[in-house]
Amino acid sequence: MDETGLAPLLACDLDAHFEVLVVHFQDRLYRFALRLSSNTEDAEEITQDAFIKAYRALKTYPADRIKAMALRPWLYQIVLNVWKNRVRRKKLPRVEMDGEIVSPAEGPDRQAEATARGEEIMRALETLPGRLRAAVVLRHVEGLSYAEIASVLDQPVGTVKSNVHRGLGALREVRSLEVWT
Amino acid sequence: MTDPFDDIRDVSAPPTLLPGVLIALDLADRYLSLDVPIGRVYVAFNRNGISAVTQTPDAAEFEWSFRAQFGRPAFPVTEAPDALLADLHAALAGKKARLEFDLRGLSPFERAVLMKALEIPRGQIRPYAWIAREIGRPKAVRAVGTALAHNPIPLLIPCHRVVRSDGLIGNYGLGGPANKRTLLAWEGVALDPVRGHDRWKAHSV
Numbered sequence: 120m121d122e123t124g125l126a127p128l129l130a131c132d133l134d135a136h137f138e139v140l141v142v143h144f145q146d147r148l149y150r151f152a153l154r155l156s157s158n159t160e161d162a163e164e165i166t167q168d169a170f171i172k173a174y175r176a177l178k179t180y181p182a183d184r185i186k187a188m189a190l191r192p193w194l195y196q197i198v199l200n201v202w203k204n205r206v207r208r209k210k211l212p213r214v215e216m217d218g219e220i221v222s223p224a225e226g227p228d229r230q231a232e233a234t235a236r237g238e239e240i241m242r243a244l245e246t247l248p249g250r251l252r253a254a255v256v257l258r259h260v261e262g263l264s265y266a267e268i269a270s271v272l273d274q275p276v277g278t279v280k281s282n283v284h285r286g287l288g289a290l291r292e293v294r295s296l297e298v299w300t
Numbered sequence: 301m302t303d304p305f306d307d308i309r310d311v312s313a314p315p316t317l318l319p320g321v322l323i324a325l326d327l328a329d330r331y332l333s334l335d336v337p338i339g340r341v342y343v344a345f346n347r348n349g350i351s352a353v354t355q356t357p358d359a360a361e362f363e364w365s366f367r368a369q370f371g372r373p374a375f376p377v378t379e380a381p382d383a384l385l386a387d388l389h390a391a392l393a394g395k396k397a398r399l400e401f402d403l404r405g406l407s408p409f410e411r412a413v414l415m416k417a418l419e420i421p422r423g424q425i426r427p428y429a430w431i432a433r434e435i436g437r438p439k440a441v442r443a444v445g446t447a448l449a450h451n452p453i454p455l456l457i458p459c460h461r462v463v464r465s466d467g468l469i470g471n472y473g474l475g476g477p478a479n480k481r482t483l484l485a486w487e488g489v490a491l492d493p494v495r496g497h498d499r500w501k502a503h504s505v
Contacts, residue, residue, distance in 0.1 A: 137325070
């Protein structure tokens with residue numbers, strides 16, 4: 120089931136409520152796209168494409184189907200697929216992060232420090248193969264349940280758990296060990 | 301223990317994302333500004349037609365008031381569509397224009413009142429009672445006044461051409477009676493100076 124209460128609204132009037140869906144999910148889907156692509160411009164394009172695909176799909180679904188949808192994993196899955204297609208199509212070159220990853224509310228010192236740490240973990244994530252990176256990000260950055268990740272990645276829960284575990288293991292080799300216990 | 305992922309969790313989508321999605325899907329209201337005899341007005345439109353005309357001090361205030369009234373955002377156009385501009389200017393000059401209007405939020409009665417007001421030619425005026433009679437609700441004169449006062453698209457749906465039967469000019473949503481007088485004078489309606497500023501008489505040309 121959809122935990123946002125949005126599905127019945129979309130089922131009733133998609134055009135009137137689609138903006139609410141975008142507002143509700145844009146930060147987390149953009150963040151996910153950014154973790155996958157490591158580039159703010161690509162991340163924005165991927166997220167925008169994903170929302171457009173979502174709208175076009177919803178447009179073809181009967182109301183009953185929309186009402187019963189689990190929107191969150193479904194949307195993450197669309198982002199993941201858009202990203203995969205782009206990688207396949209363009210073999211995207213890896214581009215430097217431009218560091219917009221810290222809350223502006225933080226003071227400059229804390230922010231600089233957090234940015235440095237954030238960049239460090241970004242680099243570490245970039246070294247992971249795509250399937251491990253997606254699993255780790257969905258679990259530890261996005262906070263999805265194993266069951267939800269299994270549905271996003273279309274894999275058995277056991278495989279997801281093992282990929283998250285292997286991904287974290289690989290990250291530990293890249294980063295200093297003590298914070299990764 | 302610190303969560304090592306904390307530092308990359310705090311990310312917001314860029315502000316261009318939402319308008320990008322809604323405009324690509326043709327779900328967005330967009331707006332442009334238009335200079336008319338009563339000053340600058342903002343005109344919002346979407347795929348259903350013109351959705352609002354408002355006079356606000358600036359674009360930011362317009363966006364705020366649009367959202368407050370309709371519960372959805374309006375985004376500025378980067379370049380106003382030529383066909384729309386031509387139709388807007390034609391409509392203001394009293395010429396034939398292919399403008400459509402988005403009146404989705406209104407009741408059938410309100411829509412009937414506004415559609416009837418749309419039939420009043422430039423340079424002419426009608427009393428509220430005329431609209432009431434024409435739409436088959438002769439006793440609903442006051443309700444006609446209320447519907448016109450809530451016209452979301454003043455100027456283009458010319459509620460300023462509807463005046464009181466007793467000769468008073470009546471109120472006007474787009475900036476008050478002074479603007480109503482200015483618009484009627486601009487359109488060639490002579491306002492009778494003998495009977496005071498707020499009175500009118502029909503002007504034949």
